[in-house]
Structures are given as structure tokens and as C-alpha cells.
Amino acid sequence: xxxxxxxSVVPPEAPRKPRRHLSVAGLAGAVVVGFWILMALIxxxxxPDDIGSMNxxxxxxxxxxHYPLGADFLGRDMLSRILQGAPYTVGVALAAVLVAxxxxxxxxxxxxxxxxxxxxxxxxxxxxxxxxxxxxLALIMVAAFGSAVPVLILTVGIxxxxxxxxxxxxxxxxxxxxxxxxxxxxxxxxxxxxxxxxMLPNMLRxxxxxxxLRFLFxxxxxxxxxxxxxxxxxxxxDWGSLVRxxxxxLSEGAPAVIVPAIAIATLTIAVNMMIDGxxxxxxxxxx
Amino acid sequence: xxxxxxxxxxxxxxxxxxxxxxxxxxxxxxxxxxGEVLALIGESGSGKSTIALALMGYARAGCRLAGGTVSVAGxxxxxxxxxxxxxxxxxxxxxxxxxxAASFNPSKRLMDQVIESALIHQVMxxxxxxxKAVQLFRELALPDPEHIGQRYPHQVSGGxxxxxxxxxxxxxxxxxxxxxxxxxxxxxxxxxxxLRAFKxxxxxxxSTAVYVSHDLAVVAQMADRIVVLRDGQIRENGLTEQILSxxxxxxxxxxxxxxxxxxxxxxxxxxxxxxxxxxxxxxLGAVYGSGKxxxxxxxVLEDIDLVIPRxxxxxxxxxxGCGKTTLARTIAGMVAPSAxxxxxxxxxxxxxxxxxxxxxxxxxxxxxxxxxxxxxxxxSIERILGRPLEFYHGMQGSARRKxxxxxxxxxxxxxxVAERQPGELSGGQKQRxxxxxxxxxxxxxxxxxxxxxxxxxxxxxxxxxxxAELRKELNVSYMFISHDINTVxxxxxxxxxxxxxxxxxxxxxxxxxLPPFHPYSHLLISSVPALRRxxxxxxxxxxxxxxxxxxxxxxxxxxxxxxxxCALRVDGVCNRQPPPRQLLxxxxxxxxxxxxxxxxxxxxxxxxxxxxxx
Numbered sequence: 001x002x003x004x005x006x007x008s009v010v011p012p013e014a015p016r017k018p019r020r021h022l023s024v025a026g027l028a029g030a031v032v033v034g035f036w037i038l039m040a041l042i043x044x045x046x047x048p049d050d051i052g053s054m055n056x057x058x059x060x061x062x063x064x065x066h067y068p069l070g071a072d073f074l075g076r077d078m079l080s081r082i083l084q085g086a087p088y089t090v091g092v093a094l095a096a097v098l099v100a101x102x103x104x105x106x107x108x109x110x111x112x113x114x115x116x117x118x119x120x121x122x123x124x125x126x127x128x129x130x131x132x133x134x135x136x137l138a139l140i141m142v143a144a145f146g147s148a149v150p151v152l153i154l155t156v157g158i159x160x161x162x163x164x165x166x167x168x169x170x171x172x173x174x175x176x177x178x179x180x181x182x183x184x185x186x187x188x189x190x191x192x193x194x195x196x197x198x199m200l201p202n203m204l205r206x207x208x209x210x211x212x213l214r215f216l217f218x219x220x221x222x223x224x225x226x227x228x229x230x231x232x233x234x235x236x237x238d239w240g241s242l243v244r245x246x247x248x249x250l251s252e253g254a255p256a257v258i259v260p261a262i263a264i265a266t267l268t269i270a271v272n273m274m275i276d277g278x279x280x281x282x283x284x285x286x287x
Numbered sequence: 288x289x290x291x292x293x294x295x296x297x298x299x300x301x302x303x304x305x306x307x308x309x310x311x312x313x314x315x316x317x318x319x320x321x322g323e324v325l326a327l328i329g330e331s332g333s334g335k336s337t338i339a340l341a342l343m344g345y346a347r348a349g350c351r352l353a354g355g356t357v358s359v360a361g362x363x364x365x366x367x368x369x370x371x372x373x374x375x376x377x378x379x380x381x382x383x384x385x386x387x388a389a390s391f392n393p394s395k396r397l398m399d400q401v402i403e404s405a406l407i408h409q410v411m412x413x414x415x416x417x418x419k420a421v422q423l424f425r426e427l428a429l430p431d432p433e434h435i436g437q438r439y440p441h442q443v444s445g446g447x448x449x450x451x452x453x454x455x456x457x458x459x460x461x462x463x464x465x466x467x468x469x470x471x472x473x474x475x476x477x478x479x480x481x482l483r484a485f486k487x488x489x490x491x492x493x494s495t496a497v498y499v500s501h502d503l504a505v506v507a508q509m510a511d512r513i514v515v516l517r518d519g520q521i522r523e524n525g526l527t528e529q530i531l532s533x534x535x536x537x538x539x540x541x542x543x544x545x546x547x548x549x550x551x552x553x554x555x556x557x558x559x560x561x562x563x564x565x566x567x568x569x570x571l572g573a574v575y576g577s578g579k580x581x582x583x584x585x586x587v588l589e590d591i592d593l594v595i596p597r598x599x600x601x602x603x604x605x606x607x608g609c610g611k612t613t614l615a616r617t618i619a620g621m622v623a624p625s626a627x628x629x630x631x632x633x634x635x636x637x638x639x640x641x642x643x644x645x646x647x648x649x650x651x652x653x654x655x656x657x658x659x660x661x662x663x664x665x666x667s668i669e670r671i672l673g674r675p676l677e678f679y680h681g682m683q684g685s686a687r688r689k690x691x692x693x694x695x696x697x698x699x700x701x702x703x704v705a706e707r708q709p710g711e712l713s714g715g716q717k718q719r720x721x722x723x724x725x726x727x728x729x730x731x732x733x734x735x736x737x738x739x740x741x742x743x744x745x746x747x748x749x750x751x752x753x754x755a756e757l758r759k760e761l762n763v764s765y766m767f768i769s770h771d772i773n774t775v776x777x778x779x780x781x782x783x784x785x786x787x788x789x790x791x792x793x794x795x796x797x798x799x800x801l802p803p804f805h806p807y808s809h810l811l812i813s814s815v816p817a818l819r820r821x822x823x824x825x826x827x828x829x830x831x832x833x834x835x836x837x838x839x840x841x842x843x844x845x846x847x848x849x850x851x852x853c854a855l856r857v858d859g860v861c862n863r864q865p866p867p868r869q870l871l872x873x874x875x876x877x878x879x880x881x882x883x884x885x886x887x888x889x890x891x892x893x894x895x896x897x898x899x900x901x
Contacts, residue, residue, distance in 0.1 A: 179661040185640060186619045187675060187728075188648030201665035 026277010032270035040090035043083035060254035070255030088238035099157025104164025112172035212272035296355035329516035330743035360462035377404035381456035387448040398436025446477035504816035568593035571627035602779030652725035658717035662709040715746035787848035794875030803886030
């Protein structure tokens with residue numbers, strides 16, 4: 001009997017593409033992100049100038065040998081400012097987005113898989129939280145607990161968690177209806193296996209895309225907080241506050257405005273490129 | 288020569304994953320005379336739909352009409368521009384798609400959609416088009432032809448929608464109608480009505496048609512000529528009679544052979560009889576909706592009794608929505624029953640997943656209908672098969688790997704498949720993996736939910752073959768759910784017929800093709816197209832045109848669920864009292880007021896002649 005299997009069942013082995021590789025854009029994104037993370041770690045030590053070294057003659061100075069990226073509204077070297085701001089922007093934003101996305105997704109998975117009252121309670125709490133503007137929440141939190149970096153991370157992370165939860169939950173509800181999840185249930189699998197092994201891999205792509213977007217929003221929120229004097233406190237500054245504090249230089253065409261903006265742009269675009277590179281890795285579909 | 292369609296040297300190419308252009312249709316030649324119905328037949332991926340679409344000068348995204356000529360009613364479809372093609376489509380060539388439900392706009396009235404093409408092409412004014420549509424509705428035997436056009440798509444049934452789509456196609460009197468698997472998604476009892484309507488319209492109007500299908504028996508009713516396709520090439524082109532009775536190409540022969548699967552010997556009866564039944568289902572009921580807060584309760588299953596002996600195969604058949612999948616899910620614990628009891632080896636089973644032990648999980652395995660969604664697309668085959676081994680048997684490392692390869696061998700797949708992901712396998716291969724995953728648990732009972740219905744005939748027949756073989760080797764029991772009586776007949780020892788959540792009949796396989804039948808089973812069995820010409824006309828003669836009149840049905844619970852469609856219903860009995868469950872001489876039982884003898888007398892003149900290949 002064994003030999004009588006229809007030969008048509010098995011198509012000839014097709015040449016296969018290597019499965020795990022990043023696209024060129026993804027690779028470029030990863031390089032830029034890697035660069036900024038490195039700068040966040042060692043940047044402050046590389047900065048040529050001290051944080052307080054002002055020069056009244058160099059206010060909004062153009063790019064020169066002495067000021068490779070120009071100078072800010074107090075005549076401080078922009079290169080140093082950016083390198084010193086890197087840990088705040090990269091570190092705080094990244095940590096906060098991790099809190100928001102990982103926390104939101106994990107909560108969503110359990111809520112969707114458990115269902116019942118747990119899902120209801122968590123979803124309603126999240127709905128309530130969604131009705132509070134993030135900035136207002138941050139304001140209250142900072143007023144109550146001060147603006148230490150861990151407080152900032154938690155505040156922003158929790159502020160952006162409801163959005164991540166909502167997106168992940170709607171994905172999880174869809175994935176959960178798939179037959180392979182039901183097959184796992186019928187097999188008697190536990191909640192942990194079903195959520196992390198069966199469901200999560202199939203929602204990773206949109207969740208990661210959301211992660212990239214959320215990172216962007218968080219960078220913006222952090223700079224907003226800094227502008228209000230609630231974020232990173234002067235003289236230290238994250239990139240967002242660098243843009244804000246130098247905004248008057250815009251009319252003079254000072255590089256001090258555009259340079260931190262470029263830094264933010266390269267970071268956020270690179271994060272998104274890298275994530276698309278991971279997630280967009282096309283599976284070979286069809287037969 | 289009054290050729291309407293002439294196709295010569297047609298070549299269609301598509302880009303594959305590696306971005307190379309490959310031929311999906313090569314060098315197709317055929318022609319259709321006026322008034323002729325040509326069938327394109329083949330399995331999925333054989334290029335039949337691609338050819339049908341090429342007749343409209345259309346290629347699906349990623350495909351390209353690369354060469355040859357296609358002329359339809361004097362127009363050369365491959366050289367015309369988009370504008371000219373748009374002028375022809377819907378007027379000279381019309382298309383009826385497989386899924387009417389997906390083809391209608393849910394927010395527009397049916398009439399507006401049916402006459403749309405006539406208005407777009409300005410063939411006739413609106414009033415004339417509407418009058419013609421009503422006339423077509425009548426010809427297509429749609430209920431209430433005057434007013435059905437005022438409804439919305441969700442207000443009519445699937446079979447009616449399919450016929451409305453035919454009306455849409457025929458409204459402009461096209462030179463060519465293309466029917467792309469128009470009845471594949473329908474139940475057999477509905478399919479027969481649709482086929483009858485199609486045939487009547489095509490004959491009366493003398494339409495020229497291309498009928499695309501994978502089902503030879505259906506095609507035998509409709510087509511004058513059949514073109515057999517495989518891998519994009521025409522294998523055989525001949526008159527229907529010749530293809531059915533004297534197929535020339537070996538592939539056509541294998542198709543014919545797959546349609547009537549060989550019946551296999553039943554499970555070892557002596558062994559079956561002595562052992563305690565593996566699974567017993569007693570008085571099982573299931574409902575959807577809680578009934579709390581005014582939520583409606585839908586009874587999906589009512590009072591189901593079932594006994595599955597060890598090593599036996601029980602078939603469950605019924606139309607879509609009859610509760611057969613819910614039955615399997617209830618047994619698997621995925622749906623909590625509202626009433627009744629499940630006994631596994633005499634031990635009561637917990638109604639839901641939570642109360643069951645891992646060993647109970649292991650012993651009952653569920654094989655899902657659709658292998659595309661039942662296998663996690665992100666897991667490798669090795670992981671999919673390895674998980675139950677690890678989960679139930681604690682296998683690790685090389686022992687697990689070895690067992691995975693054994694399982695692959697058991698379902699006749701090469702070891703190289705192990706590293707692939709489900710998306711890289713064909714439908715038949717995925718279904719084999721699906722089955723192998725259930726086997727990995729070494730279960731006693733496998734619940735198979737329509738495992739072959741998504742597969743091509745030949746591939747499905749191979750899966751059935753495999754399952755029958757495995758049963759012999761491993762002594763597992765199957766509960767085999769299907770809407771296709773031929774499939775069930777080929778593999779099952781006992782057959783249970785469900786209708787609207789009630790078990791209306793149970794019968795042993797040996798008695799399958801002999802009366803008495805429950806009236807519903809009879810309708811079901813006689814609706815399966817036979818593989819010979821003229822079957823459709825014969826059935827038409829057999830089916831009574833009107834059902835016996837009934838006074839208003841009483842509200843009493845437990846009345847016969849089939850009363851609305853039953854040709855043998857008796858006024859004053861069927862609408863007054865719940866039907867009794869009667870034991871039949873052939874070892875089966877039915878839920879009907881008629882006695883064994885009455886049914887035998889009523890049904891004997893209508894003796895079935897299905898099953899034989901003409």
C-alpha cells in the first residue's frame with residue numbers, strides 16, 4: 001500500500017530562499033538604531049563640550065569647525081547637546097514604549113484568551129483610561145511624583161498602554177477564532193502556551209508596526225512634557241526640548257532647530273524601517 | 288460553422304514566488320458552437336478558471352495573457368483595449384461567480400443589481416429591463432418572481448442568490464455565459480434546484496455557456512462537451528457521453544475512479560461487538576445564546592444519542608447548519624452541552640475542556656475541516672507534529688524527531704516536509720499533516736470535520752484511502768462528519784443523518800441504498816448527482832411538484848423538524864404530534880410517523896440507482 005501513494009501529492013522540491021534575512025531598508029534602519037543606542041550609552045562621554053559651556057557670541061552660530069552642528073540659543077555646542085540628550089530620548093522613549101507595548105500586548109492576549117469577566121474588567125478599565133488625555137495624565141503624575149526618569153518612563157508607558165491594548169486585543173480576538181488556536185484548546189493546552197506560542201507569533205507583525213508608531217508618539221509626548229518644564233529638567237535636555245528651546249532660531253535659519261529634529265526623524269524612521277524589515281519578511285504563500 | 292468561441296494557442300503566465308514567469312495555461316485550443324454548453328473540468332490549480340476568465344479578456348492580478356487568440360462572437364478578446372472589453376463584458380460575455388453571496392452588494396436591492404448591466408450598456412430602458420428580470424426570475428423558478436427583486440441579498444437563501452446571479456448574467460442575452468463553479472458552495476439539495484433552473488434557462492434560451500467545475504457528475508448533467516484540464520494543459524476534449532463512458536486519457540480515468548470511491552470492508556464486526564463502546568452520547572443537547580436578558584436561544588442540537596464502538600467509523604451527514612460540527616465540538620469539549628451526557632469507555636466525560644484530564648484530551652482528537660487555518664502558519668511542520676508528542680507523551684529531542692518522521696511516513700509525506708511551514712504545502716499535504724497531528728496523540732477516537740470537502744476529488748479520495756488504512760493499522764475509531772453522502776458511504780460502518788439538530792435517521796452501511804429512508808435522507812441521497820447524462824431529468828420526474836397541504840403548524844415542541852420540506856407529510860399527524868423514533872428491520876432507526884412498511888412502499892418505486900459509474 002505504501003508504494004501506491006499518489007505521486008502528485010508531493011511537488012518537486014523548489015529552490016528555497018533563505019528564511020531569515022532583513023531587507024536592505026530594514027538593515028539600514030537597524031544600523032541607524034544601533035548607532036543611536038550606542039550614542040545613548042557612550043554619547044555623553046564623547047561630547048566635546050560640557051553641558052554648561054555657554055558662549056554669548058555664538059548664539060545660533062552656523063555650522064563651523066568649532067561648532068560642527070551649530071550652536072543653540074545660549075551659544076552651546078549642538079553636537080554636545082544632542083549627544084547628551086541621546087540617553088533621554090532613546091533611553092526614556094524606548095523604555096516607555098516597551099512598557100506600553102509589551103504590557104498592553106500581554107494584557108490583551110490574556111484578556112482575549114481568558115474572556116469572561118477578566119476581559120470585561122480589563123477592557124472597561126482601559127476604556128476609562130483612554131478617556132483621560134495622555135498629557136493631562138502625565139501632568140498629574142509628574143505633579144504628584146516629580147519628574148525623575150523612572151517616573152517619566154512609567155507615566156508615559158502607562159499613558160500609551162491603552163492604545164496598545166486595544167489594537168492587540170482586537171488582533172488577538174481575530175487570531176483566537178482561528179482553528180489552530182481552537183485545535184490547541186481541544187488538545188488541552190494551557191493559557192500560557194496558547195497565548196505565547198500559538199497566538200502571539202501570528203499577531204506580531206501589526207503589533208510591531210504599532211510599536212514603531214507608538215515610539216514616535218512617545219518621543220513627541222516627552223518633548224512636549226519637556227517644553228512644559230515637566231519632562232527632563234534643564235540644563236539637561238532631550239531632543240524634543242532641544243527643538244522647542246531653539247524654535248526662535250527658525251527665523252534666522254539656525255541649524256540648532258533643524259539638527260535635533262533630524263536626529264528625532266532619523267531615529268523614528270529607522271525604528272519603523274527596522275520593524276517593517278522584521279515584520280515584512282514575506283512568507284512564501286500558496287502552493 | 289457557427290462558432291461563438293474559438294480559442295487557439297492560448298497561453299497565460301503568472302509570476303511565482305521567485306519572480307519567474309511560469310505558464311499556468313499552455314497552448315489551449317477549443318471552440319464552442321452556438322447553443323452548446325462546454326464544461327471545463329479539472330482540480331484546483333488546473334487553470335480552468337484562468338481559461339474562463341481569459342474568455343472575457345481578463346487575467347487575475349499577477350497573471351498575464353501571454354499568447355494565442357481568443358475570439359468570442361467575432362471579437363478578438365486579447366487585442367482589445369480595456370474600454371472595448373468593458374463594453375463587451377456583461378453584454379456579450381457574462382460571468383456567474385462561485386460565491387454569489389460575495390458577489391452581490393449587500394446594500395443594494397437585488398433588482399437594481401440584476402438589471403445593472405442592461406442599464407450600463409443601454410441595451411434597454413429600465414422598465415423593459417425590470418420586466419425581463421421578472422420573466423427570468425420566473426424561468427429560474429424563484430419564489431415570488433414579482434417581488435423578489437425588492438429584497439436585499441441577505442433576505443434570500445444561498446441557492447436563490449445563485450439563481451439571481453444567473454438572471455443578472457442573462458439579462459442582456461449575452462452570446463456567452465461563463466459559470467464558474469456556480470453550485471460548489473451549495474448543499475446537494477439546493478444544488479439540484481439550482482442546476483435544474485440553470486439547465487432550463489440554458490435550454491430554453493439556447494444560450495452558449497462555459498461551465499467550470501471540478502465535479503464531473505454535475506458537469507454530466509449540464510454540458511454537451513467536456514474539456515479535461517490538468518496543470519494548465521488540455522488533456523482531453525470530447526463529447527460528454529464519450530468522456531463518461533470511454534475516457535481516453537489516463538487522467539480522466541483517474542478522475543472518474545475518484546468520484547466513486549471504493550467501498551471498504553467494515554471494521555471487524557466481532558471485535559466491535561464484544562468490546563464496551565468507546566464513546567456513548569446520551570440525550571445530548573446544545574444551544575447558542577444564553578437566554579438571559581432577552582437573548583434568543585438557538586437550539587443547535589436536541590436529544591442526540593450515539594454509540595461509537597472501538598475501531599468503528601460513524602458517519603454524520605446533513606446539510607450546512609444542521610448541527611453536525613457542533614456535535615463534534617461538543618464531544619471534543621469545545622462547546623458545553625445544555626443537556627445530556629458523554630461517556631468515554633463508560634466513564635463520564637466533563638462537559639467542558641476545563642474538567643477533562645490530559646489523558647481524556649489525548650484519547651479524543653479533533654481534525655478540523657480546513658487545514659489552511661487549522662495549522663499555525665508560523666510553526667514548522669516538525670513543531671506542529673512535535674507538540675502533541677511532547678504534550679501527551681513527554682517526548683523530547685531525538686526521540687521526538689524520530690517519531691515526527693514516522694508520522695510523516697504514516698501519512699505518506701517525505702521527511703523533508705518537516706522543516707517547512709504550512710504555507711509551503713499543498714492543500715492535500717496540509718490535510719495529511721492535520722491528520723498526522725491527531726495521530727501523534729495516539730487517540731482512540733478521531734473526530735473528522737469535513738476533512739475532504741475542501742480538497743479536490745482525487746486528493747480527497749487519497750485521504751479517505753489513507754484514513755481507512757490507518758484505521759486497520761491503529762484500530763482507531765472515527766466520527767466522520769460530511770455533507771457528502773458518497774464520502775460517508777465509502778468509509779463508514781454506520782451513518783447518522785442530522786436535520787435541524789435532530790437525529791432523524793441512523794442506519795448501517797449495508798442498508799444504505801435500500802428503502803426505507805427517512806424522507807429527508809431520501810431527499811438527500813436522491814439529490815446527489817449521478818455520473819451519467821439525463822439524471823437531472825429523471826430526478827425531476829420523481830420529485831413531486833407540490834408538497835401535501837398542511838394546516839397551520841401547531842406550536843407544540845418536538846414536532847418533526849423536516850415538516851416544512853417533507854413530501855410525505857400527513858396533515859393532522861405531522862403537525863400535531865412529535866414523531867416517534869422507530870427501530871427498523873435493517874437495524875437502523877428513524878424519527879418519523881410513517882412505519883417501516885409504509886416508507887418502503889412509498890419509496891420503492893423510486894429505487895435509487897446512484898453509485899454506479901455510467
